[in-house]
Amino acid sequence: MKSISVLKFGGSSVSTIGKIKNISSYLKNRIENNEKLVVVVSAMGKTTDSLLKQVEEITENPDVRELDSLLAIGEQNTISLMAITLNDIGVKSRSLTGIQAGIKTFGQHTKSKIADINSDYLLKQLEEYDILVIAGFQGFNENLEITTLGRGGSDTSAVGLAASIACPCEIYTDVDAVYGTDPRIYPDAKAIEQISYEEMLELSALGAGVLETRCVEIAKNYNVPLYLGKTLANTKGTWIMSNTDLIEKKVVTGVALDQDILHVTLTCKKCNPDFVQALFDQLDRLSINIDMISQILVNDEISISFTCKNTDKNFLKDALDTLKTSYPSLNHSIRTDCAKVSIVGSGMRDVSGVAARAFRILGSNGIDFYQVTTSEISISYAIDAQKSLDAVRILCEEFNI
Amino acid sequence: MKSISVLKFGGSSVSTIGKIKNISSYLKNRIENNEKLVVVVSAMGKTTDSLLKQVEEITENPDVRELDSLLAIGEQNTISLMAITLNDIGVKSRSLTGIQAGIKTFGQHTKSKIADINSDYLLKQLEEYDILVIAGFQGFNENLEITTLGRGGSDTSAVGLAASIACPCEIYTDVDAVYGTDPRIYPDAKAIEQISYEEMLELSALGAGVLETRCVEIAKNYNVPLYLGKTLANTKGTWIMSNTDLIEKKVVTGVALDQDILHVTLTCKKCNPDFVQALFDQLDRLSINIDMISQILVNDEISISFTCKNTDKNFLKDALDTLKTSYPSLNHSIRTDCAKVSIVGSGMRDVSGVAARAFRILGSNGIDFYQVTTSEISISYAIDAQKSLDAVRILCEEFNI
Known part of the structure; x- marks a missing residue:
């Protein structure tokens, strides 16, 4: 059986068609190495901003349910374009919105939480397709209303999907790794290759702006190996994993x-x-x-x-x-x-x-x-x-x- | 019980936030006159073109399933903005995508046909909301894939919804009525107030570019009274209806x-x-x-x-x-x-x-x-x-x- 991984690419990594094409080529390579992939993407660059600008023309206090529906468009745009690109280069691929992927949520609009993911359906789709491109940041609630997951929402989608499929999760961003301390303070700081969930939570300040604490907590609870690295870079990023899986436990990590x-x-x-x-x-x-x-x-x-x-x-x-x-x-x-x-x-x-x-x-x-x-x-x-x-x-x- | 009508507004009628606001005010008036409304809208003005431009950067032959998903965004944008506007002026309103509205389709992508609509769900939603704003042109198939309905798709959505709810359907566009003949040929031609489905089908050339033959056929099959008129105009448009419902049968209509x-x-x-x-x-x-x-x-x-x-x-x-x-x-x-x-x-x-x-x-x-x-x-x-x-x-x- 082929191994499955969830990969997540943030908004600045998919901000142009050119970038989407480059990522698609990389994904094709991975498929050719006998993998199946679930790819979670954010909205392209400034899409969310331009949607919010439309709302500003109407009201300062938009209905939050409708705001969620509107913002979900951003990710939907990216998944379709990426699936078109992947199919065009010969990779069997399908896009899925939050509703299509069965990402059920609970809680308030604009900051909902994942309740359940239909992993049976996703695994079945992975029999037919090599890559599922799933809209991050969005899900739906018991009223079949579109919801969004708030800050760090796309990362949460990715970790949640990995938890439900029981596979690793790789988060690609602008930052190439978690460092032992802020390199602006100590320029000689080294990138951490492996770190435990607990350490990462204690060092949450080091991941601030890169990875929400919430994602690390989900990864820890479901024992999802979590990778943080730079999009399409050759540099090594950081694996965040269970303490018992760490190969070398450093006395002081950060x-x-x-x-x-x-x-x-x-x-x-x-x-x-x-x-x-x-x-x-x-x-x-x-x-x-x-x-x-x-x-x-x-x-x-x-x-x-x-x-x-x-x-x-x-x-x-x-x-x-x-x-x-x-x-x-x-x-x-x-x-x-x-x-x-x-x-x-x-x-x-x-x-x-x-x-x-x-x-x-x-x-x-x-x-x-x-x-x-x-x-x-x-x-x-x-x-x-x-x-x-x-x-x-x-x-x-x-x-x- | 309040009367229900389906209203459809085309792309040029909702091409700016200003136009969406004006239509919303009109809809509010109707609600205050004891109606419940299902409003079907198209993509705003040039949205579809700009989505297609994104695709052109990728390929000349996009995967049609993914193309459908992409194009569906256009209507989704309009429904959210209109629902935000309606709620902002105090009208209880909810937006629904094709999937949310339960518009099941069959046939090929980019030219699917409506198989079934979950009218029970819509009627239940109308108990809670005064206006449902539904994305035209889109539905979903048995694989939970997003589909689009091809030429005249939003009109088809509107007539299909009216058929399933068993209520009249009003289609608002740039043209103020069906005329007895092309006014460019015979400038004295009068607007037709009432016309039977059969006459309209025989005169399909007169409706060309305004109303697809397909919509008239669905209206005829389900006996949906169909109105065609100009958006927010005071002029009278044309009712297309069953021959037996015509008040005055003209010997020659057109x-x-x-x-x-x-x-x-x-x-x-x-x-x-x-x-x-x-x-x-x-x-x-x-x-x-x-x-x-x-x-x-x-x-x-x-x-x-x-x-x-x-x-x-x-x-x-x-x-x-x-x-x-x-x-x-x-x-x-x-x-x-x-x-x-x-x-x-x-x-x-x-x-x-x-x-x-x-x-x-x-x-x-x-x-x-x-x-x-x-x-x-x-x-x-x-x-x-x-x-x-x-x-x-x-x-x-x-x-x-």
């Missing part, structure tokens, strides 16, 4: 930096034990996402440290003001100009001393940290923002990123 | 002219009786459509007259040459520069003397004819082409067209 954060420490003397609950209720009320939470109880004083986005500064003040009405002894200190630096690696589980090495190298370079938190595969440090780029470089050198 | 024909007379002395069969076999072999067939047998001489398109001249010569090898005594005379003038009217059935009046008026104006044929509701004359415009004018005046 270093991530989150620059725009606040570091908050609260102390509350003789507070009721319900204080912590009250704090989280307030944060929840104001939708403040917090990270790096540490709590210590010394004698009758509760101390809590955490970080949050700088953009939540005003919400945070609101939360603390509200809390002080119930807990007058509450004190707080907020550090702005903070950064979070994280080192991530599956190998940490098995190798001791990573934390010690990191502490030592940061200390010997005069980089203090206010807080440390650890997970099984990561260590995060809250440090001064102005020292954060140095910290990333030092850690990358130390752990050969 | 005068049609077919200018570009040949008039052929064959005589064959002592021919075998199988000669006529052999003639029709030859005409069939060369796909020559003939009209106004008369056959006479005098003693042992068979005479046949008929007309055919001027463009079939060479095929006709081929057919006659072939026949002469088997029937050496065959003689033929071919008149070029011929025209067929027809007078059509349901009232002829009940009123005698129409033929006599026509013969008299033509004769008194020095217009000779080579042949006359009649059906229950029409009389056709083969005459000299250069006298044909005069003949039309004289007949229009005589019968008050």
